[in-house]
Amino acid sequence: MQRQDQPDNVVTAKAQQYLETDWESFRDNTAFNLLKEYEDSVFRPELPEGLPEIREIEHRIDVKDPNRAMYRQQWRQSPEQQREIVQWVVDMVKKKLIRPSISPHAAPTFCVRKPVGWRIVHDYMYLNSNTIRQSIPTTRKEDILDAMSGAFWFSTMDLMSAYYQVRMREEDIKFTAFQAPNGLWEYLVSPMGVCNAPATMHRLTSKNFRNLRNTKSFYDDINVFTKSPKIDDHFKALRGTLDILCENKLYVKLSKCVFCAEEIPCLGDFVGRDGVRMDPDKVQTIKDWPVPRTQEELHSFLGLTGYVQRFCPEYASLTASMFTLLKKKNERNAKVHFNDEQLKNFKGL
Numbered sequence: 001m002q003r004q005d006q007p008d009n010v011v012t013a014k015a016q017q018y019l020e021t022d023w024e025s026f027r028d029n030t031a032f033n034l035l036k037e038y039e040d041s042v043f044r045p046e047l048p049e050g051l052p053e054i055r056e057i058e059h060r061i062d063v064k065d066p067n068r069a070m071y072r073q074q075w076r077q078s079p080e081q082q083r084e085i086v087q088w089v090v091d092m093v094k095k096k097l098i099r100p101s102i103s104p105h106a107a108p109t110f111c112v113r114k115p116v117g118w119r120i121v122h123d124y125m126y127l128n129s130n131t132i133r134q135s136i137p138t139t140r141k142e143d144i145l146d147a148m149s150g151a152f153w154f155s156t157m158d159l160m161s162a163y164y165q166v167r168m169r170e171e172d173i174k175f176t177a178f179q180a181p182n183g184l185w186e187y188l189v190s191p192m193g194v195c196n197a198p199a200t201m202h203r204l205t206s207k208n209f210r211n212l213r214n215t216k217s218f219y220d221d222i223n224v225f226t227k228s229p230k231i232d233d234h235f236k237a238l239r240g241t242l243d244i245l246c247e248n249k250l251y252v253k254l255s256k257c258v259f260c261a262e263e264i265p266c267l268g269d270f271v272g273r274d275g276v277r278m279d280p281d282k283v284q285t286i287k288d289w290p291v292p293r294t295q296e297e298l299h300s301f302l303g304l305t306g307y308v309q310r311f312c313p314e315y316a317s318l319t320a321s322m323f324t325l326l327k328k329k330n331e332r333n334a335k336v337h338f339n340d341e342q343l344k345n346f347k348g349l
Contacts, residue, residue: 022254022255023036023039023254026254026259029259029260030231030259030260031155031234031235031238031259031260034235034238034239034242035242035259037242038242038245038246041245041246042242042245042246042250042251042252043251043252043254044160044251046160047095047160047161047164047165047251048251049094049095049096050095050096051096051097051167051188051189052164052165052166052167052189052249053248053249054167055166055167055204055248057166057200057203057204057207058166058167058168058169058200059163059166059167059168059169059172059189059190059194059196059197059200060169060172060196060200061127061131061169061172061175061176061194061196062131062132063127063130063131063132063175064130064131064132065130068130069104069105070105070106070107070126070127070130070175071104071105071106071126072106072107072108072123072125072126073108074106074108074109074179075108075110077110077111077181081110081111081118082181084111084117084118084120085109085111085120085180085181086180086181086182088120089180089182089183089185092185093185096188097164097187097188097189098185098186098187098188099185099186099188100183100184100185100186101174101177101184101185101186102184103174103175103177103184103186104174105127105174105175105177106177106178106179106184107122107123107124107126107127107176107177107178107179108122108123108178108179109121109122109123109178109179109180110122110123121192121193122178122191122192122193123193124191124193124194124195127175127176127194128194128195131194131195131196133195133196134196134199134200136199136202136203138199138202139202139206139216139217139218141218141267141268142310144216144218144223144266144267145266145267145269145271145276147216147225148216148223148225148266148271149271149275149276150227150273150274150275151225151226151227151271151273152226152227152228152229152234152262152273153225153226153228153229153231153233153234153260153261153262154223154224154225154258154260154261154262154263154264154271154272155223155224155225155234155238155257155258155259155260155261155264156221156222156223156224156257156258156264156265156266157221157222157223157224157241157245157252157256157257158220158221158222158252158253158256158257159205159220159222159250159251159252159253160251160252160253162201162219162220163189163190163191163192163197163201164189164190165189165250165251166189166190166200166201166204167188167189167190168187168188168189168190173186173187173188174186176191176194178191198219201219201220202218202219205217205218205219205220205222208244208248208250209222209241209244212237212240212241212244214226214237214240215237215240215241218267221266221267222241222245222252223264223266224237224238224241225237231260234260238259265279268282268307277311278307278308278311282304282307283308285304286304286305286308286349289301289304291338291343291346292336292338292346293335293336294333294334294335294336295325295326295333295334295336296333297336298322298325298326298336299326302319302322302323302326305319305349308349312349314348315349317345318345318348318349319345319349321339321341321342321345322338322342322345322346325338325342
């Protein structure tokens with residue numbers, strides 16, 4: 001019997017049920033017929049069983065000291081968490097994404113509570129500290145937003161379990177070993193939590209989509225935009241992107257997609273026909289923020305409001321007096337007291 005708290009991507013039958021619901025929600029979308037052409041090739045209920053396509057780009061782990069054993073003792077887990085980890089391992093073995101390991105390396109495994117069920121996580125701190133960081137030029141968020149700003153039609157897609165769609169380089173598999181109640185295991189695909197995984201994902205998507213003028217990728221996010229008001233022009237651009245996904249056997253999570261919209265969420269902001277605007281949820285959080293009483297609270301507030309700098313020309317002048325309160329003492333719980341000017345600037349911001 002299937003547990004009620006299992007993640008949606010574990011059991012094929014349940015994943016298929018959710019995908020059918022997703023398709024129903026897109027039935028009135030103008031791109032529905034186009035999308036259905038890729039139902040079996042791009043918009044699958046979950047990743048196909050087995051290893052991803054052999055590609056030029058694999059995830060590699062270049063270590064500083066190859067003779068150093070990166071082992072960290074596993075800490076205790078509750079019986080419930082142990083059962084979750086064991087079941088997750090069984091599912092991952094069935095999908096052929098992990099295998100038993102005899103590696104001298106081992107990362108501890110733990111559970112993080114989700115709204116429904118648990119997320120399985122590994123602590124690769126020792127591995128990451130011994131890994132040579134990759135220097136991969138990444139596309140600036142501002143450049144992507146500037147390119148898309150003012151377009152007429154927008155679509156956005158999100159790769160499904162993106163890291164699991166990238167193979168590990170064979171000689172580096174041993175470094176990914178992790179502990180579980182039912183043994184030592186290692187990844188055949190890129191695991192989450194290793195320091196260069198985002199760089200590998202960026203290399204993969206940027207290589208595939210760099211020749212498409214109307215497509216901008218940012219790690220596992222793929223955005224399609226067209227300046228023309230003709231919907232057929234957007235369909236053409238969208239088809240070009242979907243064809244590349246199909247050719248490279250890359251899969252997309254339909255429930256996280258938006259198609260043929262006037263505006264889409266993009267990289268923490270919203271981009272649409274009228275340009276780029278702030279995420280209204282973040283704006284509301286700033287509006288509702290109480291007057292900080294400690295340096296830690298002020299740090300948190302200023303860290304959050306840093307998001308609005310591009311949209312607020314007066315940001316530097318409004319925050320200058322507040323930053324002076326952080327220079328007096330270097331104590332998180334030190335009290336801060338706003339004078340009239342600082343309180344006015346806080347409310348103004």
